[in-house]
Amino acid sequence: MQKILIVEDEAIIRSALKRLLERHDYAVSEAGSVEDAAVLDPQRFDLVISDLRLPGEAGTALIERAAPVPVLIMTSYASMRSAIESLKQGAVDYIAKPFDHAELVETVARLLHQQSMRQGEPPDITDAGGSSQPMIGDCDAMQQVYTRIRKTAPADVTVLIQGESGTGKELVARALHQQSKRAGAPLISVNCAAIPETLIESELFGHEKGAFTGASASRTGLVEAADGGTLFLDEIGELPLDAQARLLRVLQEGEIRKIGSVETRHVDVRLIAATHRDLGALSKSGEFRLDLYYRLNVMQIDLPALREREDDVLAIADILLDKACKRHKREGLRLSRAARQDLHDYPWPGNVRELENALERSVILAEGHLIHPDDLGLAPAATRPQPVPATPAQAPDDALAEDTHADETAEGVSLEDYFQHFVLEHQDHMSETELAQKLGISRKNLWERRQRLGIPRKKNARRTP
Numbered sequence: 001m002q003k004i005l006i007v008e009d010e011a012i013i014r015s016a017l018k019r020l021l022e023r024h025d026y027a028v029s030e031a032g033s034v035e036d037a038a039v040l041d042p043q044r045f046d047l048v049i050s051d052l053r054l055p056g057e058a059g060t061a062l063i064e065r066a067a068p069v070p071v072l073i074m075t076s077y078a079s080m081r082s083a084i085e086s087l088k089q090g091a092v093d094y095i096a097k098p099f100d101h102a103e104l105v106e107t108v109a110r111l112l113h114q115q116s117m118r119q120g121e122p123p124d125i126t127d128a129g130g131s132s133q134p135m136i137g138d139c140d141a142m143q144q145v146y147t148r149i150r151k152t153a154p155a156d157v158t159v160l161i162q163g164e165s166g167t168g169k170e171l172v173a174r175a176l177h178q179q180s181k182r183a184g185a186p187l188i189s190v191n192c193a194a195i196p197e198t199l200i201e202s203e204l205f206g207h208e209k210g211a212f213t214g215a216s217a218s219r220t221g222l223v224e225a226a227d228g229g230t231l232f233l234d235e236i237g238e239l240p241l242d243a244q245a246r247l248l249r250v251l252q253e254g255e256i257r258k259i260g261s262v263e264t265r266h267v268d269v270r271l272i273a274a275t276h277r278d279l280g281a282l283s284k285s286g287e288f289r290l291d292l293y294y295r296l297n298v299m300q301i302d303l304p305a306l307r308e309r310e311d312d313v314l315a316i317a318d319i320l321l322d323k324a325c326k327r328h329k330r331e332g333l334r335l336s337r338a339a340r341q342d343l344h345d346y347p348w349p350g351n352v353r354e355l356e357n358a359l360e361r362s363v364i365l366a367e368g369h370l371i372h373p374d375d376l377g378l379a380p381a382a383t384r385p386q387p388v389p390a391t392p393a394q395a396p397d398d399a400l401a402e403d404t405h406a407d408e409t410a411e412g413v414s415l416e417d418y419f420q421h422f423v424l425e426h427q428d429h430m431s432e433t434e435l436a437q438k439l440g441i442s443r444k445n446l447w448e449r450r451q452r453l454g455i456p457r458k459k460n461a462r463r464t465p
């Protein structure tokens with residue numbers, strides 16, 4: 001039950017308000033002054049409703065004491081100016097007395113809902129080396145993501161994570177696994193786009209000896225390896241139709257059959273899938289099985305693109321910069337004002353991954369104590385890929401858009417041109433990893449893009465480490 005603290009010196013109003021709120025199933029406590037309220041510890045409530053004028057300190061004194069709990073200020077019509085003043089001081093809202101009951105109840109419900117959405121604490125994620133770090137980002141959209149993770153992780157349902165490349169889909173999958181009751185069992189991650197189509201079925205489901213040419217021994221698939229734990233299928237939109245049919249069977253029957261085998265085996269696997277593509281649209285065009293889409297789409301988590309998390313960019317940059325400085329033993333490096341402006345203005349087509357890479361690069365290149373725009377190596381404003389407005393479900397595989405003809409920059413350079421020029425210009429002296437890093441996309445996306453644009457990797461190109 002949500003807890004509300006009413007701070008009001010007039011006993012009649014206080015008890016009327018208490019009754020009203022209790023009728024709507026809130027647990028209500030009362031205080032007659034800021035001093036009395038302080039004794040009740042306002043921070044343990046979900047909402048504080050306080051009169052502005054109270055004996056002793058004004059109700060606005062509670063804003064700081066209750067933080068992060070929101071404070072709704074009650075005021076009379078006569079003191080509307082001070083009501084507005086209280087908003088400036090950080091009150092979440094005000095309501096004028098005498099108030100309409102329905103209006104008050106509606107305001108309280110709205111504020112509590114907003115508060116519960118904001119309460120998303122970033123989950124801690126343990127990496128392969130065993131060290132634990134919280135996800136970074138504090139904007140509303142990320143708080144909603146954190147709340148979703150917290151609620152969804154223990155539910156053991158299939159989850160579909162949607163978002164552009166580099167937005168943290170794999171991190172979310174890890175958080176879901178680590179907060180689930182399967183945390184002690186394996187998390188098996190498979191990137192469906194990185195495995196050749198001809199191999200993916202046997203990788204996932206295993207095969208019997210002699211099932212196909214080259215199958216010289218029987219082999220257990222990754223789905224079976226995830227038995228008891230979680231299977232994370234990244235880029236599930238790339239899964240061939242035959243493999244989709246087998247996967248559906250795993251989800252529907254909890255059964256797996258190796259290629260070339262007539263026997264089935266029971267498996268208990270939680271599936272988490274991720275995609276940057278619109279699976280709904282793919283299933284309409286027949287590229288993705290509709291029944292599998294419905295099975296996957298039990299619970300969705302949508303990750304915002306970094307450019308939509310504007311207030312987060314610099315805060316994330318500071319944390320990632322600190323980490324990069326530690327890694328390279330360059331503690332104390334700071335971003336110059338111009339570099340901060342650049343980070344703020346850049347559209348981040350490769351999202352957090354691209355930001356991470358730019359900062360890493362800058363830590364290596366910076367000469368004094370300050371990082372300057374040149375050290376970040378971001379594309380100059382005129383040739384920058386423009387942000388592609390898209391919901392995660394419709395988003396192209398990263399902000400270097402698929403239908404790029406519509407995305408012209410101010411100078412008339414399309415994102416496709418930008419990508420193509422960049423690759424053609426640098427591929428002779430850069431490895432695939434370096435190219436991908438510079439473009440702020442994953443190697444997998446670089447490969448996909450090369451295929452699509454008809455600029456496959458040259459045979460004599462620098463070999464990727």
Ligand SMILES: Nc1ncnc2c1ncn2[C@@H]1O[C@H](COP(=O)(O)OP(=O)(O)OP(=O)(O)O)[C@@H](O)[C@H]1O
Pocket residue numbers: 134135136137163164165166167168169170171172234276352353356441442
């Ligand atoms: N909120 C975040 N906090 C900290 N690091 C993040 C966050 N989001 C992304 N990253 C970092 O950005 C990089 C990319 O994240 P991740 O691999 O999870 O993205 P992705 O959406 O799965 O990308 P892709 O689709 O290209 O595989 C990783 O190094 C990850 O640690």
